[in-house]
Amino acid sequence: MSGDERSTAATQDSEEATAALAADGVQTVGNARPGGRTARTRAAVHKAVRELIEQNGETAPSILEVAARSGVHAATIYRRWRTPEALLLDVAVETVNEVSPIPVTGDLRADLTAYTHNLVTSTRRPGGLGFLNAMLTAARNPEIGPTGIQELVAPRLSHFQRMLDASGATELTPLDLFGLVLAPVYLGAMIGALPQAPDQTDREVAEIVDNVIAVRLYRSSPC
Amino acid sequence: MSGDERSTAATQDSEEATAALAADGVQTVGNARPGGRTARTRAAVHKAVRELIEQNGETAPSILEVAARSGVHAATIYRRWRTPEALLLDVAVETVNEVSPIPVTGDLRADLTAYTHNLVTSTRRPGGLGFLNAMLTAARNPEIGPTGIQELVAPRLSHFQRMLDASGATELTPLDLFGLVLAPVYLGAMIGALPQAPDQTDREVAEIVDNVIAVRLYRSSPC
DNA sequence: ATGCTAACGCGAATTGTGTTGCATTTTAGA
DNA sequence: TCTAAAATGCAACACAATTCGCGTTAGCAT
Missing domain, CATH: 1.10.357.10 (Tetracycline Repressor, domain 2)
Known part of the structure; x- marks a missing residue:
């Protein structure tokens, strides 16, 4: 995670596949804007998911928990990832x-x-x-x-x-x-x-x- | 499922393990009575689960759906299996x-x-x-x-x-x-x-x- | 057959999950 | 700098999931 806020830069060539599927909830109809705040919330959510997994072991965190921990509103997470499974998959692949x-x-x-x-x-x-x-x-x-x-x-x-x-x-x-x-x-x-x-x-x-x-x-x- | 109502008789030696884990919700404190009605509801629930899986493919059925289809009240299913996962595991193992x-x-x-x-x-x-x-x-x-x-x-x-x-x-x-x-x-x-x-x-x-x-x-x- | 009680049915109460409309903030481009 | 719209926060809402209390049914032992 280092100092850089843009966590969009994942690894190697697996990125397209990840973006295409896991974060499919995004409305990329008009001109998308993946920079700045969007990247920031994404990073915060990912971070929260990882920490929750680290804590709770195999018990998968719910979207509500992730929202509480990350400070990102639950509605936002629902809009971007749709379901807890999609969010978990996104984090897992990365x-x-x-x-x-x-x-x-x-x-x-x-x-x-x-x-x-x-x-x-x-x-x-x-x-x-x-x-x-x-x-x-x-x-x-x-x-x-x-x-x-x-x-x-x-x-x-x-x-x-x-x-x-x-x-x-x-x-x-x-x-x-x-x-x-x-x-x-x-x-x-x-x-x-x-x-x-x-x-x-x-x-x-x-x-x-x-x-x-x-x-x-x-x-x-x-x- | 044939004509016999008692579906308790599963197969071979895997039965103890199944009973010990999957149907752990049962209160076997006093004198249990696994025969008759209990076996009947169990069979009905299992049957409903199988049919729903057959219909819906990979989408796991919910307890409410199973209750509706089997005619067994949802509260009963909750009491016996506790969670949908435990029920699905029970059926799957059998x-x-x-x-x-x-x-x-x-x-x-x-x-x-x-x-x-x-x-x-x-x-x-x-x-x-x-x-x-x-x-x-x-x-x-x-x-x-x-x-x-x-x-x-x-x-x-x-x-x-x-x-x-x-x-x-x-x-x-x-x-x-x-x-x-x-x-x-x-x-x-x-x-x-x-x-x-x-x-x-x-x-x-x-x-x-x-x-x-x-x-x-x-x-x-x-x- | 009779009594004890586990197992069930029923419906209400409670909790949890996901959705929607709207105001506000923030980004990217002109 | 200024503007259109994307993304977020907020709160009310709709709906599904789960639990609870209580009365009833039905195994099982005697």
């Missing part, structure tokens, strides 16, 4: 893009290990399942639909593609990584299967990465 | 146990293929993501906690264990299947990555099963 970079060094195992370790750690934090929940809610929302979800996911998938390209892993697709890394980590966290001790985290991460390697090997030569 | 059997023939690939195919198909139905959502909500509920979730999942895991035992796949654990099969299918359905054409389903299923085989081979001999 947070993920800030917090979970996808490394591209050319060493597949190293990249995957770094990314997975980061992912596992983040799912343990209070509200760590918030992103999954926000995505799932969006996926179940008929207003958004499959197309909308894919727009949200697309930038992450393309980053995975870069990681794979850099290491020459042509046997794998971004969707494979999604299924072999993201999916088990999130659902593992969900059923509380992830180890709590930090030293066991490394073993868990290594196992997941090994699975990816195993699939890659199997596809290149089904011995 | 449905899964009825709809998704875990085959045990001794042939790992065959068992996995049958199970996965069933799973993929069920996630496509209206409300197919309802179970995932119900579990996730439960996982995020502090009242339930990690212990509660594990109780819900335990019976399924033990079934997976039987499947693995029968085929001598000692390299794999039930959690592996959870991470390699359940997780990717659910999250794949979530981001709309699953193919829609029925003939592509087989390819998708085969790919997932192959992944499991690959991991098993890799662990038995990391060539």
Whole structure:
């Protein structure tokens, strides 16, 4: 958040998708004015949401709570985000893009290990399942639909593609990584299967990465 | 639902877990009386929930809607299930146990293929993501906690264990299947990555099963 | 069959959530 | 600087969700 008030500048190429969906409540009919006060209230609301999540753990904050904490009037929040789910999704997407970079060094195992370790750690934090929940809610929302979800996911998938390209892993697709890394980590966290001790985290991460390697090997030569 | 009114008889060993958590609103202080009318209203409510899900797709029904449709008074539903989430979870767990059997023939690939195919198909139905959502909500509920979730999942895991035992796949654990099969299918359905054409389903299923085989081979001999 | 009481139905009361009209402030452009 | 309109604050409002008290029904044990 630093000193700059304009929090509109999120991360990399995922911004359009975020703006297109999450903050869809905005009336951009005439000439929009995203600067100044608008950015300021947006930042205040986001900040309040993050703090509330930090406090309350997995219990999602209501719009009324966010309004009280941020000092922004509830009607304003309703007008801009429409529903608590949309607000949470907006914050979640922005947070993920800030917090979970996808490394591209050319060493597949190293990249995957770094990314997975980061992912596992983040799912343990209070509200760590918030992103999954926000995505799932969006996926179940008929207003958004499959197309909308894919727009949200697309930038992450393309980053995975870069990681794979850099290491020459042509046997794998971004969707494979999604299924072999993201999916088990999130659902593992969900059923509380992830180890709590930090030293066991490394073993868990290594196992997941090994699975990816195993699939890659199997596809290149089904011995 | 057949002719029998007592829907209390669910499936296999997952019943205790269901009763212990989902229907926790029941006052079992004195001498309980789960038969007769109680079972009848429970059946009516469950039936209404299923029908509403079938109609409305992914949009979760409210308690008021369920009350209207089932003919059971809303206050009664509130008293027994406390929240819509608990009700949905109750129905979801029961449905899964009825709809998704875990085959045990001794042939790992065959068992996995049958199970996965069933799973993929069920996630496509209206409300197919309802179970995932119900579990996730439960996982995020502090009242339930990690212990509660594990109780819900335990019976399924033990079934997976039987499947693995029968085929001598000692390299794999039930959690592996959870991470390699359940997780990717659910999250794949979530981001709309699953193919829609029925003939592509087989390819998708085969790919997932192959992944499991690959991991098993890799662990038995990391060539 | 008879009594005890859990479970239910009913309707009112309460709370919480989301909407709308209007005055005021603030932004972006002329 | 000045102006049109976008964004916000405010308060009243409409509506849905949840709880409560109380009388009635119906399992279950005796």
